[in-house]
Amino acid sequence: MNNGTRLDNLIHKLRNHGYRVTPQRVAIMNALVCSESHPSVEQVYEQVRTNFPMTSLATVYKTVAMLKEVGEIQELSFGGESSRYDATTPHSHPHLICTKCHRILDPDVHLFQDLSNEIAEKYGFKITSERMDFFGICPECQKA
Amino acid sequence: MNNGTRLDNLIHKLRNHGYRVTPQRVAIMNALVCSESHPSVEQVYEQVRTNFPMTSLATVYKTVAMLKEVGEIQELSFGGESSRYDATTPHSHPHLICTKCHRILDPDVHLFQDLSNEIAEKYGFKITSERMDFFGICPECQKA
C-alpha cells in the first residue's frame, strides 16, 4: 500500500467512525503516513506547520488520540521522553530502537503473530494490541 | 530465587557499582521485589511509607532511576499514565497487561529469546534490552 492509499484509508476510517474530516486532520494524518521515522507529536506538529501554519499542538494531540482510539496508529511511549507514533500499518509489529541515535526501524518478523495467538490461548487473554520493542545500538552507531 | 536472596542480590549490585546502601534504598528495593503487581513509583512510595514514613517521593524516583541504570529493573511506560516497574527478574520478559483492571502478568514464553537473537543477527543490532507487551482483557474482566 502506498502512502496515498493509506491516507485515503485513514480518511474513510474516520468517516466510518462518525468523525469529521477537517483539513488539519488530513494534514496530520498525511504527516504521520509519510514519515519514515515514527515521529513524536512535536515533530508531526512542526511538519504540518511548514505547509499549514494555522494548526495547533492541541489539535495534533487530539487527532493522535483519536487515531489511537480508532486503532489506526500505534503509540510507543518511553519513560520521560515523549511518545512516538507508527501509522505505517494498522496492525501491531515489532520495533528496533537505537538508544544512541533514536532511530526506530520496523523489522520483518513473522513469529510475532504466532506468539500472540499462543499467549492469548494459554492465559485466556483477549488480546487487543501488542507492543514489542528491541532496544540496542544500530549498525551505524556501532561503527561510530 | 526467593525475595530475600533477590534483595541481597540487588544490594550487592549497588555496592559493586559504588552506590551506597541506605535504609531508604533497601526499603524501596524490598517493596519492588515483594510486589507482585509491577507497581508504579507512587505505589512503591506508599508501600514504603507504611513502615518507613520518612521517605520522600523524590528518593523513590532517584532509586528507581539508579536501578534502571544498573539494569536491575525494567520500566514499562504507557502514554500519559505513570510508568510501572518490574524487579522480579533481571532479564527482559513479556508482559500481559489488562487494559481494564491494569493488572500486569508475566507469562511464560520461551520463544522470546530466540526471536531476540534472530532479530539481532538479521539487522546487525546489538540488543541491550527488550520489551514485549500484550494488551487486552484478562479472563476475570471478560466475565464481568
Next chain:
DNA sequence: CTAACTGCAAAGATTTTGCTATTTC
C-alpha cells in the same frame, strides 16, 4: 571525615482540558 544521599519545594516536560469561535456535514 567527606563524598554521596535525603528531603523539600520549585521547576520542567509532556499531555489534557475548558471555553469560544469556527467549520463540517
Next chain:
DNA sequence: GAAATAGCAAAATCTTTGCAGTTAG
C-alpha cells in the same frame, strides 16, 4: 443550522533538579 472541531491558554500529571542538612563508608 446544529453538532463537532480548532485554537488558545491554563491546568493537570508525572518526573527531575537545586540546595542545605544528614549519613554511610
